[in-house]
Amino acid sequence: MTTVTQEAGAPFRAAPPSDAAIVTSGLTKRFRGGQVAVDALDLAVPRGSVYGFLGPNGSGKTTTIRMLLGLVSPTEGEHALLGLPLDQALPRVGALVEGPAFYPYLSGEANLRRFDAADPTASAATARERIGEALERVGLTAAAGKRFRNYSLGMRQRLAIAAALLGPRELLILDEPTNGLDPQGTREVRALVKEIAAGGTTVFVSSHLLAEVEQMCTHAAIMRTGKLVAQGTIASLSGGRAARIRVETPGPADAARVLTTLGLADVRADAYVSAELGGHAPEEINAVLVREGVAVRGLAVVRPSLEDVFVGLTGEGFDVDG
Amino acid sequence: MSTAETTTGSAAETAQTATRTARQPRRTPGLVPVAETLSTAERRTPEPAPPGLPPPVRRPGAFWRLLGSELGLTFRRPRNLAMLAVVGAVPILVGVALRMVGGGDDDGMGGMIASVAGNSLMLTFVSFSFLTLLLMPVAVAVVGGDSIAGEAGAGTLRYLLAAPAGRTRLLAVKFLNVVVYGYAVTAVVALSALVTGLLLFPAGDVTLLSGTTVPLTDGLLRIALSVGYIGAGMAALGAVAVALSTFTEVPVGAIAGTVVAVVVCQVLRAIPDLAPLEPYLLPARFTSFDSVLRDPIDTGTLLDGLSVFGAYTVLSLSVAWARFTGKDITS
Numbered sequence: 180m181t182t183v184t185q186e187a188g189a190p191f192r193a194a195p196p197s198d199a200a201i202v203t204s205g206l207t208k209r210f211r212g213g214q215v216a217v218d219a220l221d222l223a224v225p226r227g228s229v230y231g232f233l234g235p236n237g238s239g240k241t242t243t244i245r246m247l248l249g250l251v252s253p254t255e256g257e258h259a260l261l262g263l264p265l266d267q268a269l270p271r272v273g274a275l276v277e278g279p280a281f282y283p284y285l286s287g288e289a290n291l292r293r294f295d296a297a298d299p300t301a302s303a304a305t306a307r308e309r310i311g312e313a314l315e316r317v318g319l320t321a322a323a324g325k326r327f328r329n330y331s332l333g334m335r336q337r338l339a340i341a342a343a344l345l346g347p348r349e350l351l352i353l354d355e356p357t358n359g360l361d362p363q364g365t366r367e368v369r370a371l372v373k374e375i376a377a378g379g380t381t382v383f384v385s386s387h388l389l390a391e392v393e394q395m396c397t398h399a400a401i402m403r404t405g406k407l408v409a410q411g412t413i414a415s416l417s418g419g420r421a422a423r424i425r426v427e428t429p430g431p432a433d434a435a436r437v438l439t440t441l442g443l444a445d446v447r448a449d450a451y452v453s454a455e456l457g458g459h460a461p462e463e464i465n466a467v468l469v470r471e472g473v474a475v476r477g478l479a480v481v482r483p484s485l486e487d488v489f490v491g492l493t494g495e496g497f498d499v500d501g
Numbered sequence: 502m503s504t505a506e507t508t509t510g511s512a513a514e515t516a517q518t519a520t521r522t523a524r525q526p527r528r529t530p531g532l533v534p535v536a537e538t539l540s541t542a543e544r545r546t547p548e549p550a551p552p553g554l555p556p557p558v559r560r561p562g563a564f565w566r567l568l569g570s571e572l573g574l575t576f577r578r579p580r581n582l583a584m585l586a587v588v589g590a591v592p593i594l595v596g597v598a599l600r601m602v603g604g605g606d607d608d609g610m611g612g613m614i615a616s617v618a619g620n621s622l623m624l625t626f627v628s629f630s631f632l633t634l635l636l637m638p639v640a641v642a643v644v645g646g647d648s649i650a651g652e653a654g655a656g657t658l659r660y661l662l663a664a665p666a667g668r669t670r671l672l673a674v675k676f677l678n679v680v681v682y683g684y685a686v687t688a689v690v691a692l693s694a695l696v697t698g699l700l701l702f703p704a705g706d707v708t709l710l711s712g713t714t715v716p717l718t719d720g721l722l723r724i725a726l727s728v729g730y731i732g733a734g735m736a737a738l739g740a741v742a743v744a745l746s747t748f749t750e751v752p753v754g755a756i757a758g759t760v761v762a763v764v765v766c767q768v769l770r771a772i773p774d775l776a777p778l779e780p781y782l783l784p785a786r787f788t789s790f791d792s793v794l795r796d797p798i799d800t801g802t803l804l805d806g807l808s809v810f811g812a813y814t815v816l817s818l819s820v821a822w823a824r825f826t827g828k829d830i831t832s
Contacts, residue, residue, distance in 0.1 A: 248663045250830040263556070269665035270557040276663065280656025284578065296570035297664035297671075300557035303566050342660065 200226045200350045200381035201247060205256035208242050216242040218405040219256065224383055224398070226349075229376045231392030231413075232385040233489070234402030240385040241277055243402075244354050248274055261349055270300040273343030274352045278359070279335040283328040287319055287338050290327055294342050301346055313341040317371070333364040340371065351375060353384045357391060369395050389486045401489055408492045416488050424461055425453045426468065427477035434473045441467060456480060564670065571678040575644060581682065584640040585689050591636065592628035592694035599624070600701045621698030622707050622720040626727065626794060628694040633731060633787035637686050638763045641735045644682045645742025646756030648675040649825060653750040653832045668826045676743050676818060683735030684728075691728050713796040723798070727790040730803055734787045737810035738763070740817035741783070747824040750832045780805075783813050 201224035208217040217239040224230045234240050245251040247258055249265045260268035281290040291310045295301050301309075314320050317337040322330065330338065336359055343351055356372070357365040372395055376382050386392050392399050393413065400410035409416055424443070428434045434452040441464060443454035461480050468475050483491075560566075575581055599617050617623040649672070652658035661671060707720035715723075738759065746755040766782040769775050779785045786806040792799035 245659075245830070248659075249665070250659055250662055252827070252829060266665060266667065267556055269663060272663075274660075274663045276659050277656070280660055282574070282655070282657060285574075293570050293574070294660055294664055296566045297661045297666035299559045299563035299567075299665075299667065299670070301563075302560055303562070 198226055199262070200224045200228075201230075201258070201260055201383060202262075203243075203247070203256060203258040206243065206246060206253050206258050207255040208239075208246060208251060209254040215405050217246065217253075220402075220405075220407050222258075222400060222407065222410065224381060226381050227376075227379060228398045229372065229382045229384065229396045231396035231399035232383060232402070233389065233392055233399055233485070234385075234387065236387055237404075238402040239405040240387075240402055241354055242405075244274075244276055244352055244385060247352060248272070248276065250276070268350075270298055270346065271349045272352060273345070273348040273350070274354075275339045275343050275356055276352075276354050278355070279339035281327045281335070281338060284326060286324050286326055287330065287334075287341075288314065288323040290338065291342055291345060295345050298346065309345055313344045316344055317341045318367070332359040333361060336360055336364070336368075340368070344375075348375075348380055351380055351382045351384075353382065355385055355387070357386070357388070365391075389484070389489060393485045399485065401492060403492070409488065413485065417483050417485060421455045421457070422483070423453050423481045424456045424459075424464055425451045425477075425479045425481050426473075426475060427451055427479075428468075429474055429476070433471065434468060434475075437468055437471045437473055438464070453481070564674070567666065567670070568674050568677055571674050572681060575678055575682055576685075581640075581644060584643060585686060588632055588636055588640055588686055589689045589693040591632055592624060592690060593697045595628055595631065596624050596694070596697035596701050599627075616708060617698075618702060620707050620720075621702040621704050622695070622717070622724060624698035624702065625691050625694040625724050626791065628690055629727060629731060629790055630788060632690055633734070633790070634767065634784075635763065637690065637731075637735060638738055638784065638787075639760055640686050641679065641683045641739050642742045642759035642763070643756050645679040645739040646746050646754075646759050647752040648679060648743050649746040649821075650749045650752040650755045651746075653830070654752055656832055658832060659830050662830060669822065672743070672747075672818075672821060672825050675746075676740060676821075679739030679743060680732075680736040683739050684732040687728050687732045687735060691724055695724070709796045710791065710794040711796040715796070723793040726793045726798070730790045730793070730806065731787060733807055733810045734783070737783060737813040737817075740814040740821070744817040744821040744824070747821045747828065781809070783809065786810065 201222055203220050203222040206217060206220040206222070207215070209215050220239075220243060222243075232240055232243070242251060246253050247260060248269070260272055262268075263271075281287075282293065285293065288310060291313060292306060295306050295310065296303075311320070311323075314323050317340050319334060319337055319341060322334060327335070327338070336356070340353070340356060343353070351372075353372070357368050360368060369391070372382055372384065384392070384395065396413060398410070398412050399416055401408045401416075423445075424438075426434050426438070431448040431452045435446050435448040438446045438452065438454045441459065443457060443459065443464075446452070446454040461478065465475060465478050468478075596617075617627055649658070652661060662668065666674075704717060706714045706716055707723075708714050741762065742755060742759040745758045746752070749755055763784050766784040770779055770782060770785050786809045789802050789806045792802040792806075
């Protein structure tokens with residue numbers, strides 16, 4: 180557990196702070212009543228990355244995001260966005276926090292105008308144009324004049340993303356952006372995030388869906404009960420655990436024996452017989468198995484997914500409330 | 502963003518660079534290799550400007566844009582318009598009722614009815630004396646109580662603050678908005694009463710409570726004065742409602758709290774033993790607007806009232822500011 184954290188964290192510590200879109204050091208939130216929602220969080224989000232912020236529900240992701248945006252004041256620790264004081268950084272940050280929230284009696288367009296008016300650095304002269312672009316980007320142009328009350332869940336989510344894209348952004352903070360979306364909408368959001376990231380914007384996206392983060396992100400951090408348990412590039416996180424060979428066979432005992440004699444580590448025999456591959460070539464292992472008379476029905480090399488990493492780090496399934 | 506801003510940004514950068522190069526020779530005189538100059542500059546500025554877009558510039562007039570947006574929301578919201586319509590309808594009802602009663606016999610009628618029947622302008626003052634008791638304060642309490650709590654309850658507060666609206670700035674906008682709404686309520690009552698009065702009752706010189714008679718224009722001036730005074734009272738009540746609004750995410754709570762406070766004050770006023778308390782009760786000061794009907798105008802009472810309004814406003818806004826700027830927004 181600690182090994183991965185250190186390995187993953189190392190490259191970031193060396194990087195100068197101006198290269199980071201988000202830096203937190205020792206960020207802690209203790210709510211009244213003593214509950215520690217976020218515990219000494221050290222995040223380093225490199226500029227230009229798509230950074231997945233993973234954790235089960237209740238692990239402190241949203242509280243962290245609220246602290247980053249200045250909605251909740253930390254009990255201890257510091258944080259900086261884009262290396263700027265918060266009031267200067269926020270106009271450059273688009274945010275989606277805990278789902279969409281709009282004025283139900285206003286149209287989608289009027290809602291965006293309202294939030295644009297709240298930004299003291301936004302120009303009233305270009306508001307119309309920028310709002311039009313943002314709506315266009317999320318595919319809501321046709322529904323711009325419709326009241327928010329009559330929007331579907333997916334349209335609401337898209338409007339929230341449009342609100343996050345009202346100005347030129349250097350950083351997008353998206354809290355569970357695919358919540359409530361159908362598969363089609365989810366794909367669209369992922370494509371949008373990739374497109375935005377391709378334009379150089381850093382995207383910080385929280386999620387409890389591992390597959391989503393694995394598909395979208397270049398980096399990830401994993402939270403559990405308010406603590407950061409790992410952070411780094413997706414590759415380094417997954418690479419922290421060795422690839423395994425998995426043998427499907429009617430004679431698991433024999434197969435396990437062969438794998439052990441081959442010198443493979445951590446041989447396990449459950450539904451499949453598996454072991455750490457180490458430096459061995461899988462085809463050689465297969466040849467040996469067959470030579471030893473083990474009936475091989477299937478043979479696969481399994482690279483650990485983020486989910487395996489998570490289970491390895493926390494010792495529990497993912498959708499368990501922390 | 503606009504080309505104008507980009508130019509400003511690069512201009513600012515150029516200016517910065519200029520200052521930096523201007524300072525440079527003083528620190529390191531003589532010929533210095535370029536690389537060393539750079540590293541010296543780097544050491545002197547530990548936080549180099551972050552890469553990416555130029556730093557955002559605050560736009561002049563941004564505060565008024567947000568206030569405009571707030572007023573637009575308030576005055577387009579059907580609920581708020583309905584309340585304006587209700588307070589505007591009361592003078593019409595009162596006028597029609599007085600006209601019908603006054604048309605019959607005069608026996609047992611109070612001086613007020615007689616004075617309204619005698620002059621159209623008096624309907625405004627009569628309407629105010631009814632409406633300032635409860636109905637106008639309720640309308641103001643709804644807008645004020647909804648101000649912060651409504652945004653918090655709907656979740657829009659977190660997006661406004663992330664925009665970033667700024668907490669003090671948002672609070673100022675919310676307060677000014679309720680001030681405008683309070684004056685709008687007062688003005689609607691005055692206008693409705695004036696029009697109704699002029700239609701139903703004879704115009705002409707106005708007989709004041711002191712018994713003297715003043716010309717019609719003077720009477721209109723006194724109405725304007727009373728609108729200013731009552732509006733200030735509504736603003737003070739609005740400040741109380743905004744303060745309560747920062748303590749909850751349930752707008753109805755802040756609205757009900759303000760209304761209950763008004764009702765309790767009216768009850769306390771009615772208890773003779775508690776008379777010493779009366780000068781300090783905010784709603785007790787609303788009805789002092791009738792000082793404009795004295796000859797000469799009782800400016801002492803008006804100024805006393807205005808200072809009570811001011812005290813309530815300052816105190817409430819201080820509480821609201823202290824609460825709102827330190828609050829964790831978890832809605």
